[in-house]
Amino acid sequence: MVTVSANAVAKLKDLMAKEGIEGQGLRVRVRGGGCSGYEYQLAFDTPREGDQVIEQDGVKVVIDPKSLLFLAGSEVDFQDGLTGAGFAIKNPNSKSSCGCGQSFQA
DSSP states (O other): OOEEOHHHHHHHHHHHHHHTOOSOEEEEEEEEETTTEEEEEEEEEOOOTTOEEEEETTEEEEEOHHHHHHHTTOEEEEEEETTEEEEEEEOTTOSEEOTTSSEEEO
């Protein structure tokens, strides 16, 4: 199961309202690449057959079956601090990650 923090829910609702996005969710993907071996990709997308769709507080998160293997137990968060703002994945399956937090080693 993947969860979405309250900060991420609020930011997603704001972004979707500003962009006029309806019927879509945040697609979270894991792809080979990045400086640590795997990288996260986030984009608004329509659910497809076979996808896991998680609805939390009115926000959908869409994950394909292969990515779900890497993301089980993860949390999608939105952080806003002195070093910048953005979405972050808190992944308990990650053995290590790079400094930017966008790639990890499984």
